[in-house]
Amino acid sequence: MPYPACHDIRVFTFRGDRSPRFSAMFLRKLLDERSGAGPGPTSHECLLHAGHTGVSTDGGAAIWAFNPDGAGLKICDLLDRLKRGEAFPGIVRDDRTVFAAAHLQGLSVQTFDVRYPNFSFDRFKAKLDSERERSNYSYGFPNGDGDCNCTTWLERLGLPLLTGRINEFVALTGFIAYPTRRFGKCS
Amino acid sequence: MQSQPFLNDDNSLLGHIALRFRSAQSDADRRQIAKEYGQVVEHLIQGRQWNEMPPSEDQLPDEYMPTGFVEFWSRQ
Numbered sequence: 187m188p189y190p191a192c193h194d195i196r197v198f199t200f201r202g203d204r205s206p207r208f209s210a211m212f213l214r215k216l217l218d219e220r221s222g223a224g225p226g227p228t229s230h231e232c233l234l235h236a237g238h239t240g241v242s243t244d245g246g247a248a249i250w251a252f253n254p255d256g257a258g259l260k261i262c263d264l265l266d267r268l269k270r271g272e273a274f275p276g277i278v279r280d281d282r283t284v285f286a287a288a289h290l291q292g293l294s295v296q297t298f299d300v301r302y303p304n305f306s307f308d309r310f311k312a313k314l315d316s317e318r319e320r321s322n323y324s325y326g327f328p329n330g331d332g333d334c335n336c337t338t339w340l341e342r343l344g345l346p347l348l349t350g351r352i353n354e355f356v357a358l359t360g361f362i363a364y365p366t367r368r369f370g371k372c373s
Numbered sequence: 374m375q376s377q378p379f380l381n382d383d384n385s386l387l388g389h390i391a392l393r394f395r396s397a398q399s400d401a402d403r404r405q406i407a408k409e410y411g412q413v414v415e416h417l418i419q420g421r422q423w424n425e426m427p428p429s430e431d432q433l434p435d436e437y438m439p440t441g442f443v444e445f446w447s448r449q
Contacts, residue, residue: 202428206449209426213446220435236428262435269434271395327430329392335430363389368396 193307194299195241198249200288202237219262226261233284234291239336240281243311250314251281252339254325271330276321300345313343331371383417388431403437411439418445
């Protein structure tokens with residue numbers, strides 16, 4: 187009996203541009219927005235500064251990523267409330283233009299593939315499809331009241347981010363530094 | 374400042390403090406944590422080699438951020 191066909195799920199991620207030049211521009215826009223002197227940063231600029239993670243089931247034609255829904259809020263207020271630990275409804279968008287902009291900006295967009303047999307791939311894809319637009323999860327910064335952020339959202343979808351090698355796992359820098367992690371509001 | 378034996382650089386320490394801030398139960402705790410954050414920021418500024426702004430998730434809300442942070446990053 188032949189093995190089932192493999193399908194790849196590609197994870198995209200980049201570290202944000204927090205160089206002095208880009209950071210000063212980003213901060214200036216936040217301050218301008220706060221004082222009313224000018225527009226705040228765009229959502230693209232926020233993600234270019236922060237870094238981002240997304241996932242594709244079609245080789246990168248669409249890159250789905252998890253974001254906070256801050257509709258009606260200024261960017262400076264949204265960020266401030268996230269820094270306080272507040273949760274926001276999650277929305278899932280095709281952010282391929284953000285990853286393209288990161289590449290154009292000279293940031294290293296890294297990828298890896300999770301290879302699944304077709305039944306596991308179909309199960310993942312169904313879960314991803316159900317997440318599009320309005321997510322079932324809330325967005326929050328780490329140790330805040332939200333369920334996850336753009337990276338840990340992939341775990342909520344059941345996507346393994348580790349190979350399973352024990353040396354890889356125990357070498358994670360946050361393993362010792364952050365012995366307790368909170369995902370969701372509880373006391 | 375509380376010792377953080379497993380964090381080997383000040384930028385990582387800021388992220389760790391921000392995590393603690395978001396789990397703080399009282400404003401007194403938040404003020405104390407913000408004070409620690411300010412000390413690390415001051416150390417980074419004095420070191421003259423702070424060339425990467427922490428991401429938003431490693432920062433505190435505006436009300437708790439040390440003024441030196443904004444001054445430093447605004448003049449870059």
